[in-house]
Amino acid sequence: MPREDVKKLLRSKFMPHIWCPGCGHGIIMHAILRAIADLQIPKEKVCISSGIGCSSRMPGYIDACTLHTAHGRSLAFATGVKMANPELTIVNVMGDGDGTAIGGNHFIHACRRNIGITAIVMNNNIYGMTGGQASPTTPEGAFAATAPYGAIDPTFDVCKLAQGAGATYVARTTVANPVQCTQFIKKAIEHQKKGFAVVEIVSFCHTQFGRKNKRSRPTDNVKWLKEHTVLKAQADKMTPEELEGKIICGEFLNVENAREYTDRYNDVIARAQGKK
Amino acid sequence: MAKKFNIEVVEKWCKGCGLCIAICPKKVLELNDQVKCVAVRPEDCIGCHQCDNTCPDLAIDIKECE
Numbered sequence: 001m002p003r004e005d006v007k008k009l010l011r012s013k014f015m016p017h018i019w020c021p022g023c024g025h026g027i028i029m030h031a032i033l034r035a036i037a038d039l040q041i042p043k044e045k046v047c048i049s050s051g052i053g054c055s056s057r058m059p060g061y062i063d064a065c066t067l068h069t070a071h072g073r074s075l076a077f078a079t080g081v082k083m084a085n086p087e088l089t090i091v092n093v094m095g096d097g098d099g100t101a102i103g104g105n106h107f108i109h110a111c112r113r114n115i116g117i118t119a120i121v122m123n124n125n126i127y128g129m130t131g132g133q134a135s136p137t138t139p140e141g142a143f144a145a146t147a148p149y150g151a152i153d154p155t156f157d158v159c160k161l162a163q164g165a166g167a168t169y170v171a172r173t174t175v176a177n178p179v180q181c182t183q184f185i186k187k188a189i190e191h192q193k194k195g196f197a198v199v200e201i202v203s204f205c206h207t208q209f210g211r212k213n214k215r216s217r218p219t220d221n222v223k224w225l226k227e228h229t230v231l232k233a234q235a236d237k238m239t240p241e242e243l244e245g246k247i248i249c250g251e252f253l254n255v256e257n258a259r260e261y262t263d264r265y266n267d268v269i270a271r272a273q274g275k276k
Numbered sequence: 277m278a279k280k281f282n283i284e285v286v287e288k289w290c291k292g293c294g295l296c297i298a299i300c301p302k303k304v305l306e307l308n309d310q311v312k313c314v315a316v317r318p319e320d321c322i323g324c325h326q327c328d329n330t331c332p333d334l335a336i337d338i339k340e341c342e
Contacts, residue, residue, distance in 0.1 A: 003337070010334065015288075016289040016333055016335075017333065020291075021293040021333075022293025022295055023332050024332065026332025026333055027329075027332045029332075030329065030331065178330050218293045218294065219293075222298065
């Protein structure tokens with residue numbers, strides 16, 4: 001069992017969790033719990049929301065206010081929670097399919113509004129729970145249940161998508177570096193006062209993705225992630241050809257003077273009531 | 277004197293994925309015949325917490341001995 005303050009945030013009676021042995025989602029859950037524990041936010045003030053998928057099983061194991069919602073619509077529900085109670089710290093966890101395919105519209109519009117939610121996109125390159133179908137982040141040439149000859153669709157870059165749509169904190173890291181995961185999640189949670197924060201955490205699915213792509217053990221995947229990670233400072237000096245197939249990790253955007261949506265909304269309420 | 281660490285593994289939670297064994301710089305951990313992680317060389321532990329941080333099942337706890 002982990003350290004005491006992290007253990008208090010865990011619904012121990014539901015452990016061990018349902019994920020496969022060595023699943024990256026467990027590493028991300030541990031990082032989220034450490035971040036919340038480090039920031040010393042009381043658990044009544046934390047709301048974890050999720051959609052559908054492997055990654056979205058997470059709120060079941062976290063002892064805070066939790067919300068397990070419709071596929072892809074977790075951000076819509078989270079927006080409602082934030083509007084009703086802006087005091088809450090909202091961590092929205094979603095998978096790559098949940099966030100960028102089924103909930104793509106909700107994702108870009110939450111970015112556009114710049115509402116104070118921390119969205120954590122767990123990118124495992126595949127739809128794991130339903131049997132390994134190709135998702136919008138499956139790399140070109142990778143095999144999947146619906147791409148037996150290799151995927152041909154170009155992929156989404158979640159960080160660029162979020163930046164383009166107007167999020168004010170964007171970072172990417174991998175599960176091979178759990179300490180950096182905690183660090184970025186902490187920053188993203190602190191950024192909630194200023195707006196929408198996106199942390200893409202590159203995870204892996206050795207069961208569905210790995211076995212079709214010669215990475216069937218969790219250790220192979222972590223090794224692969226370590227070999228293919230490039231830090232942002234390093235990546236700035238590299239050519240696009242050198243960066244092909246690499247995962248760039250780091251903070252891409254951190255706007256300090258952004259205004260949060262519920263703040264602006266309260267201004268509208270005050271104006272409508274003639275107080276301003 | 278070198279610090280000593282107590283390594284506790286919750287057997288019920290451990291699924292034997294081997295991530296902790298791969299990451300340990302001192303080769304403290306090994307799998308037993310029930311495919312659960314055990315600390316076979318706890319005296320070598322340097323308390324880096326890498327296994328603890330990387331464990332997806334939250335099964336490892338490292339505490340410094342007093």
